[in-house]
Amino acid sequence: xxxxxxxxxxxxxxxxxxxxxxxxxxxxxxxxxxxxxxxxxxxxxxxxxxxxxxxxxxxxxxxxxxxxxxxxxxxxxxxxxxxxxxxxxxxxxxxxxxxxxxxxxxxxxxxxxxxxxxxxxxxxxxxxxxxxxxxxxxxxxxxxxxxxxxxxxxxxxxxxxxxxxxxxxxxxxxxxxxxxxxxxxxxxxxxxxxxxxxxxxxxxxxxxxxxxxxxx
Amino acid sequence: xxxxxxxxxxxxxxxxxxxxxxxxxxxxxxxxxxxxxxxxxxxxxxxxxxxxxxxxxxxxxxxxxxxxxxxxxxxxxxxxxxxxxxxxxxxxxxxxxxxxxxxxxxxxxxxxxxxxxxxxxxxxxxxx
Numbered sequence: 001x002x003x004x005x006x007x008x009x010x011x012x013x014x015x016x017x018x019x020x021x022x023x024x025x026x027x028x029x030x031x032x033x034x035x036x037x038x039x040x041x042x043x044x045x046x047x048x049x050x051x052x053x054x055x056x057x058x059x060x061x062x063x064x065x066x067x068x069x070x071x072x073x074x075x076x077x078x079x080x081x082x083x084x085x086x087x088x089x090x091x092x093x094x095x096x097x098x099x100x101x102x103x104x105x106x107x108x109x110x111x112x113x114x115x116x117x118x119x120x121x122x123x124x125x126x127x128x129x130x131x132x133x134x135x136x137x138x139x140x141x142x143x144x145x146x147x148x149x150x151x152x153x154x155x156x157x158x159x160x161x162x163x164x165x166x167x168x169x170x171x172x173x174x175x176x177x178x179x180x181x182x183x184x185x186x187x188x189x190x191x192x193x194x195x196x197x198x199x200x201x202x203x204x205x206x207x208x209x210x211x212x213x214x215x216x
Numbered sequence: 217x218x219x220x221x222x223x224x225x226x227x228x229x230x231x232x233x234x235x236x237x238x239x240x241x242x243x244x245x246x247x248x249x250x251x252x253x254x255x256x257x258x259x260x261x262x263x264x265x266x267x268x269x270x271x272x273x274x275x276x277x278x279x280x281x282x283x284x285x286x287x288x289x290x291x292x293x294x295x296x297x298x299x300x301x302x303x304x305x306x307x308x309x310x311x312x313x314x315x316x317x318x319x320x321x322x323x324x325x326x327x328x329x330x331x332x333x334x335x336x337x338x339x340x341x342x343x344x
Contacts, residue, residue, distance in 0.1 A: 101233050105240075127244070131330060134240045138327040141234040145276065145305055186283055189314055190276050193305035193326070200307040202332060205325050208309055212316040214323070215339050 008052070011038060032063030070164045083154050090147045101140040108133040145192045219344035221246045223269030228252075228259040228285065229303075230277040234326075238272055238303070241330045245337070246344070256280025260288055263295055270341065275304035275311070283318060290319040299340045303328065 015034045039057035108130040115126035193199065200208075206216045225247050227238045235252045242250050251266070253259035255277040263271075271289070275282040282302055289295045302315050303324045312323055322336040338344065 098233060102236075105233070105236055108240075131240070131244050134237050135327075135329045137233060138237050141229075141231045141237075142305055142327055144231060144233075184310055184314075186281065186314075189283070189306065189308075189311055190281070191306060191308065191311075192276060194307055200309070200325065202325050202328065205307060205312055205323055208312045209316065209323050212313060214316060214320075216322070216336075 008038065008056075032060055032067065035060035035063065070161060083158050087151050087154055090151050094144050094147055097140050097143060101137045104133060105137055108137075142193050149192045219341045220269065221344060222249060223247070224249045224251060224266060225270045225272065226251050226253060226259060226262060226268045228254075228256065228271065228273035228277070228282065230254050230274065234274065238333075241333050244330055245334055256282060256285030256288070259285055263289070263298075268298055270337070271298055271300045272303055273300065275302055275306045275315075283314060286315065286318045286320055301336055301340060303333075 012034070019030050019034075035056050039053060039060055111130040111133075112127055115123050115130070117123075118126065210216050225242055227235050227242075227250055229235045229238070229252075232254075235254075239250045239252070242248075251262060251268070253262055256273070257280040259271070259273065260280070262268075271285075273282040273285055282304065286300055286302070289298060289300060296319075299321045300319070301322045301324060302320050303326060304311070305326045307325045315323055321340045324332055324336055
């Protein structure tokens with residue numbers, strides 16, 4: 001280890017201890033400022049020291065840039081409006097598909113009522129076809145859940161960006177709760193519909209259910 | 217024992233569309249006495265007032281989920297023997313395991329059709 005590396009380690013440690021004592025906490029912004037100060041004050045003597053000096057300078061620059069970008073996102077009214085606008089559009093999609101689905105089901109009801117007196121095979125065929133219209137309408141439930149998932153994701157992104165901005169501004173973010181002892185909470189089990197390529201089929205579910213002692 | 221098609225069935229789902237679809241499928245299968253609830257809490261309140269022969273419930277609902285409803289039903293001396301079918305888009309193995317451990321009678325993954333519903337109802341109630 002070179003003298004510069006030892007000096008750097010000591011300076012870092014001292015700086016962190018000072019900050020902890022003075023502010024009762026250390027933010028990413030503090031660490032960035034510390035790197036910047038080191039990059040400006042340390043005098044490299046060897047090639048390795050110079051490389052480290054350059055890396056520290058890059059790190060400080062990167063932290064500063066990231067800070068500016070996050071600040072720009074969270075204070076840019078246009079970006080915020082885009083997220084709100086996207087959520088509202090998705091809400092409208094849910095409403096529109098719900099209305100269309102209800103219209104289809106009303107028509108299916110009318111068909112079933114009208115076919116009620118026909119009798120015989122024809123009546124059964126019409127009833128079955130109207131029943132299939134009903135079954136197909138279950139798409140609205142699935143797409144509704146998927147869209148709600150995306151809306152929540154957008155809200156989550158907005159919240160995270162706000163928290164990151166709080167960190168750079170000196171605030172603290174609430175930690176994300178880990179899964180305790182590998183046991184999933186009931187909230188962890190609420191994932192909504194999976195993508196078709198990943199989703200288990202009814203046959204997969206039946207096999208699992210039977211393996212757990214269930215009767216299919 | 218023959219299945220009484222006149223029995224009361226409770227359909228629990230936060231989506232009005234889905235409740236209407238299940239009601240229609242049940243009608244096709246000959247079950248006309250269908251009640252609806254939009255979440256677990258509402259279902260539990262209805263179950264205190266009326267006797268149901270079958271509960272068909274979604275999982276993902278607020279404020280009370282289908283899993284919580286199932287647990288409360290199984291914990292109740294009065295309600296614990298009611299057949300309970302979970303109909304949900306939650307199709308991960310951990311969901312099926314959690315529902316089975318809570319005492320679910322059968323599990324249907326959305327989207328589904330009348331044939332699947334009939335098959336699971338037969339498994340739970342017997343031939344009809």
